[in-house]
Amino acid sequence: MQVGKQQTANVFSFHGGIHPPENKAQSLQLPLGRPSLPNELILPLGQHIGQSSRPLVKVGDKVLKGETIAINNGFLSSFLHAPTSGTIAAIEERLIAHPSGLSDLCIILSPDGNETWTTLEPLNNWQDISKTDVLAYLSEMGIIGMGGAGFPTQVKLQGAHKNPLTHFIINAAECEPYITADDMLIREKTLELVLGIEILQHLVEADNIVIGIEDNKPTAIAALKSVLTERNSKIQIAVVPTKYPSGGEKQLIQLLTGKEVPSGQYPADIGVLCQNVGTCVAVHDAVTLGKPLISRFTTLTGDALKNPQNVEVLLGTPVAHLLEYADSEPKKLSRLIMGGPMMGYTLDSAVVPIVKTSNCILAASKKELPPPAPEQACIRCGMCEQACPASLLPQQLLWFSKSQEFEKAEHHNLFDCIECGACSYVCPSSIPLVQYYRHSKSSIREAREANVKSDLAKQRFEARKARQDAEAAEKEAKRLARQKATSDKATDKKKAAPAKPAPTAAAAPVTSDESKKLKVDIAIGKSKLKKLQKQLLEAQENEHVEEINSLQLQVTDQEKTIASLEEQLAQIPSAAPAAPVANTAKASPAPVSDELKKAKVDVALIGVKLKKLQKQLIETPDDQELKDKISAFETDLKAAQDTVSKLSENTQASTSTSTAAAEPKASISDELKKLKIDAAIAKAAVKKVEKALKKAEEINAPEIDAIRQQLKEAQQRADELEKALANPEATAPKAVPAQAKPATNLDADAIKKRKIDLAIAKAGVKKAEKNIQLLKEQGKDEAEINASEWPSKLKEAQDKLAALEKDQAAETSTPSVAKEASAPAATTNIDADAAKKRKIDLAIAKAGIKKAEKNIQLLKDQSKDESEIEASEWPKKLIEAQQKLAALEANESAPAATPTPASSPAEKTANSTADSEAKVEPEMDLATQIKKEKIAVALAKAQINKLNKRLENSPEDANSIRQEIGAAEKRLQSAETLLEKLIHSQTNMQENR
Amino acid sequence: MFTVLLAIGILVLLSLIFGAILGYANVRFHVEGDPIVDQIDALLPQTQCGQCGHPGCRPYAEAIANGEAINHCPPGGQVTIQALADLLDVEAVPLDGDHGTENAKRVAVIREDECIGCTKCIQACPVDAILGAAKQMHTVIADECTGCDLCVEPCPVDCIDMVEVGVTAKTWSWDKPQGIAATSLNIIATDRQAEVTH
Incomplete structure (x- = not known):
């Protein structure tokens, strides 16, 4: 290539284009002007494409000319420098040069007029340091594309490295009418331009460097040529014919290289880089002089200006200041345009500042730029297609844009439109085509952004949902695990429940053949044990601690039972010789045992039915019929159990009497068995009730309280039975060697029996009470309750209980004395037993009082009349119970006092320990008793007070209330006497000690 | 066959x-x-x-x-x-x-000095656009907010405002030209004058 001579490159052509009046001469008549400093400089933070810069300065900061006042905010961003020295007056929203006429954040600089430069640090060694450093330096100097788009130069240069560059094109075409800023720049700063191009060429290393310049700038061309020749540069000059829009990047590339930038791609993709002349000069100033981009060449033109000219203006200078400088005539000014007449936009206000991309201010008169003619219908002339430099189909795009069919518009390459306005310019119907395209483009962009945002929202929503689902699933899993644990327990119980009564069923057909029965019992017990052990193993595997504990207890229980049964079985052969005797003796009780068998079967049957009904009730908690049925069954069951117990008592009595002499052990074992059976039944009942409670809790049934009470009672019963069971077991081994003391054993038997009777009677009372409670809860009238068999049954049961207790009290006092004489060793034992029993009686009596009080309270709560309460059996019962308690306590203090002097001194030590043990507890009991009685007294007093108050309030009921008061006073008196007695007994006891 | x-x-x-x-x-x-x-x-x-x-x-x-x-x-x-x-x-x-x-598009804005840190709005937000912890001030990530209003109701102290997202120079978009109907009445000069005399 003959550099220097062949400076003009080949020129191709592009499709379309127009030839509007150039109007460039006006602004070239005056030399480059330099306006004075304005009062303030407005520096928008977003002068470039990409993220707005971040301010580095605060309001009030003093800055020097060229000092960095804002830095880049991300990759696609730029720096900003103070165009002159001064003070930062504000950082605020100001109107900016934008088609929208909106405000943006700006740094306001008040110049001090000194123009004091900051220390300039030129990059003199740019040829030696790495290109990346030079690019970074350019970025720090705030250099962006000055052609119009404002694309940060270092980003563009970096992008150019993607492909080996064939062409480095310098855009000096400046095709838009009126604008001569680049022309003037080339004329003024030819050398700087060439030097700038050389620096850039060093950075991009392109094969060809071509300056594309329109042929309407002969002066600039000449200046360039002379400099290039002088420098013997290999930079070529391509003079292109004047045609709008040859200054468009893609058009110029096509003009100079003949290559078209493919749709959706960048010039760099085809190995071409394009830079504006203004950028090249800015690069030179930055690299060789160290001056950041703080000023630019701008054309001031238009008919409304008396002195249209090009000016080198500091960035941030308000347009108004420039108009003033160019002597604008406000009368003539009709439209103020930023940019050229083709691609510029109208400014609403002249206060907006010049920015890095402002190449022209066009102050046009009305004549010069008349308001756009009204839009008319498209006549499909096709001139727009002829004019389009991007080879698009403007007409089609118009249809799609008008009908908002943006997708189709996109398919017709709407985004390749450079918005040059050539189509609008040629349109005979004055259709503002470009505006339609701009609208469509921004609509599509908005839709895309909305899409991105909605995708993000969706993603976040789904992530949240997934998280919530996971949380819920975790909770559910935990809940299920818990439920499984409890249901496992429940099934364990279910398994255990039918297993427990099984011995009853097995025991029901009690035959005279004991060994057979025992064997069956042992077999059943063993299978149960096996089952329990399996459950235990499972529980251990599943690590259910509670279950393991309960199961282990059950297992040991079971093992004990089996052991005792086996012991019994072992003793049977030895008893065999005596059997005939026993058999003859048992001949008479045989029918009794038959009866007993039948009764037990009845009990089992009724129990099963009851269970079934209760299950149904749990499923349908509101079924009144079922409840009634259940209560009926319960009474049946109770009756049957009563008969069973009575019968077994009889058998026991007969067997004990018949076998007493020969084999007292047998009766004991029988007793033991019965006790065990009872205990098993009680335990099963407890379990059943627990299960029912659990179920009730699950379904939130209203019967929870009733069931809880049931549970408590059942547990109590079971405890008592077990206690009873433990006693004979303790005495049994003792009884075997001590055959000489059958009386003791018999006594123990009797006590035991009575205890059982007591327990049964108590259970009966409790059941009756519960039923009454249930009826009350169901909102039955008192009358109805009274009509039902329950109260009478309750009374019966209570009577029986009282009778039994009296029996027991009488018996315990006599045999203990008798036994004291016959078997001193046993006395302590029996004394202890008696003390225990008394304690139990006391507790029962106390419980009775409590219950009666509670019931009375309940009736009161239900706002029953006092008279009704009076009519109900409760107060009477309360008094009865209190009396009983008093009697019991008196009893207790009596035997506690008597044995000590009666017993021989030798036994004293032994006795005293036992007594003291026995007495410590009664004492404590007494203390609580006293406390309770005091409370009762206080309550009674309060009641009397209340009644008196009521008497005052309602004199018409005076009589009835007075009656009530009388009753209450009586109650108070009885409570007080009781209290006195209690205190007395307490002091007695303390004295005894 | x-x-x-x-x-x-x-x-x-x-x-x-x-x-x-x-x-x-x-x-x-x-x-x-x-x-x-x-x-x-x-x-x-x-x-x-x-x-x-x-x-x-x-x-x-x-x-x-x-x-x-x-x-x-x-x-x-x-x-x-x-x-x-x-x-x-x-x-x-x-x-x-x-x-x-x-x-118009809105975003939730929490008046932060009034926020009591109850986390109710955080639970209500369907896109997890609210940041905060119990007894700590909450704030809305404006970019993630979809303007659904769901956080306004649960706020016990009513400190959440729905603020319209204003158009900035970056989000501004060109208006659609008015079209033919709006402007074609005054095409003929004499018509325009007639209208003026009316």
């Missing part, structure tokens, strides 16, 4: 072959779920505001696929209705006012 049998045989053979191909294609190119739901869901604005009466945009998309009206989405507005109408080939109907009115 042989020809007839041959023809039948060939047809049977062909039907078996094509049946096998179709059967294979059915398995090989099986589409999970209803693709129309995805398409509808893509058109909905994903504010997850629940104004349509469904707990989120996808449930509404499913409801539309099952025949529910397409005009129950106030955040999407007429544009969404139009897009749905185009997709489903049904008539575009105006927005159903019962479900709300089409508002």
